[in-house]
Amino acid sequence: MRCRTPLSMQRIRLLSARMATASVLSLVCTFTLLGQEVPPKSEPVFQVTPLHGVDFTLRNSPTSRKYLIETMSGGVALLDYNNDGLLDIFLVNAGRMRDPMINPFRFDRHEPAYWNRLYRQNKDGSFADVTEQAGLGNAGDTNYGMGVAVGDYDNDGYPDIYVTNFGKNILYHNNGDGTFTDVTAKAGVAAGGWSVSAGFFDYDNDGKLDLFVTRYLDWSIEKSKTCGNEQAPMYCPPGEFPAVANILYHNRGDGTFEDVSVPSGIAAKKGHGLGVAFADYDGDGYTDIFVANDVTNQFLFHNNGNGTFTETALDAGAALTNDGKMLSGMGVAFQDYDNDGLPDVLVTQLPHQPYVVYHNEGHGAFSAQELESGFGALSGKVSGWGVGLEDFDNDGWKDAFVAQGHVFDNVESYDSSLSYREPPLLAMNRNGHFERGDAGSNVPVAGRGAAFGDLNNDGWIDVVTTSLGDHPQFYLNRGGKAHWLTITLHGTKSNRDGFGARVQIGKQVRFATAAGSYLSSNDKRLHFGLGSVECVTVEIRWPSGIHQTVKGVKADQFIVVQESAQP
């Protein structure tokens, strides 16, 4: 391969910490590549370490009554809220529970110990708690915190934050000056009930981000039940409570949203929704939705391109396990793991069945390949929640990372082969087959949320996970010698974040999104591991329909690609 074509400098600029010393010419490859696309077999070296300045504890307040919400919380977001090029961290807290809860039900979110927290990254890699000055402190005493979604819904160039709760959800508009304003009432996105994961995406390609919210159960403190027995009470399974429909909000573009769950067809299907992820699985140019459901068929909402969706999971082969059995879907990643250009689905779940990989076969069909992919040997007695398909060793193949921990905090008393606290799973992708990797820690935690991104801008993807009753865990990827490229999309006709764009380098494809995992929001930048390749061509299909090609891009840099004006 020879990189000859000069780049359009107007459309690309460096963002990385290295940009001060990088010359503009270094963006252009003018030499013959020495290496071939043979992935090096290096594994990522995660260093699990506290981050200076992050002193968060996820306070879920478990009780003997086993209120189900206690075991489900823990969202985390990686976002650059102040556009300084450094990822910041937003952590969702849960709330105080009394044992038993007494009416009127309050979760004491006004107390700082139960606040959600925003940590701004400083230039030296330390973090500062800016929650109060950002106006993100009290999340409402009647709200028990769950998850977080991030997206620039008003296309002003600053990421906004949507927090899901048991209670009312909150939309925080980023004012661009380091502060946020609660605009929930105006926007009309409070929802109510029990919301879990959420994500911004543009389902109608109108250039404005819409919002999808998963809903778990028709549950309340009054309706709560305790299962198990007196000696060992346990959380009731979801089947004990009525299923509910998810919510789709359409962005009107004037700061308000319209609940289109019914006319869009989303509300026609009730389930036990937990994780949500987006991708265009059939290449029709419209973003589709995958919802991980707990002990219900998984949902694949096909975007019909006319404002409606059709739930097709069962007939598409993406609803059940390979044996036709239901799974306890928790977290979900929707990316192409085998480099065939088609987005696949990875769903994490409870023990006794492996995590399920739905391989995209093309023509709208999936096949469950939990065994073929290697997950049969990697999961089965573990419980997976937050999950990501990211290339941790930059070999050109997306690996998997899963935050793990059982639902029941006393599961050992029921089954000595299971554990409430579990170490995370790192599964390295070896040409489409996953093998166990070293996540850098075998310390068991009650893992829940997981967000993925390059925290220290070194070109290697890091991980932040949350765990109940504990501090977050930071898996800093110390990297290796393989090359990489990280792309920030700047939509002009499309939504500003470029969510829904299909970005291809060689055989690798990424679908632009911050959603996926469980309760969490990832670094919106698109990261590609390049192995030994030093120069690439980037092809982008924007949600607007514009196809854009950027040739001769040198590896090991951060670039911004602005949507071209013409197709």
Next chain:
Amino acid sequence: MIVSALWICLLLQPQGGEAAVPPDALAQLQAGIDAEKHRDLDTAITAYRQATELAPGSGIAFLRLGNAFMSKRDYAQAIPPLKRALELSPSSVPAHQLLGFALLAQGYAAEAIPHLDFVHEYGALGIAQLQNGQAAEAIENLQKALVKNPSDPDLLYYLSRAGTALSSQSLDKLLSTFPNTARGHQAAAQNYFVLKMYPQAKKEYEQALALRGDLPGLRLELGQVYATGFEWDKAEELFRAEAKLQPGNAEAAYRLGDALLQQGKMKEAAAELKRSDSLHEDMSETLYALGRAEASSAPEDAERAFQRVIELEKGSPLAGQAYFALAGIHRKQGKTEQAAKEMEEYRRIQPLRARP
């Protein structure tokens, strides 16, 4: 049914050596019989009781009184007159029979056994022996009873219980008498496995293996403990060793094939599952696993395996899974209509799973 045998026709002829019944007592007996015909058991009991008072040496009167109580299912009241009837007529077959049933119904299994044995009531005798801890004898007599009534659910139930009890007794003896033998450790391991105490089960199996590494089945069982814990690599190692030890054992080949399948080693799994199929044909689980192993690499072979599962299983959940797997193969091949038909079959068999 066993219980229905209670209501046999009673012999009313005086037994040998029994005193003659006076006419007034005979009249009471007749009154009792008439009342019984009209299902008036209380009147019958009153009449029979008067007959026993008028003819205290009449075994028939006591027998009729006992039988009337049996008809009322008042077994406690039936026992004393039946015992008296036997004192008066020690060889009375109906008295032995009724007393045996009455005692058994009241839980006096040991007392019931000689009476039931006397009249060769093998079914009830087997039940009494089972309750009395004589599992081996119970099995023998229940099997005899089943020769006459092969479809009796009560007999089948108690025979199954007797088998379990005999197994348990043998196991207890093994564990208490020979705890440090390979079989002792194996038996202990099996107990722990049933109780889901997997670490203890592993330890016992390992001790058994240390004592007798040549014992067939040990590695197969230990492998299953690891398989239960999804430790497929260790399970594979043990199943492989078992398959080497017993190359003709179809289960060992199946378990090895399944362990390979669970690890995504499809080609190796298919080979081992085919070998298992050749050793023992038409095992549904083996064929289903074979289908899964070949679904990607040899879809036509996989189809054949799944079709055979459907033929063998006829509407069972495994047949439903086979339809589901077939739909997956055809969906992947773009044969959407065929896949849709198979999904319909899947839904028909497993409607609740498919339609939450």
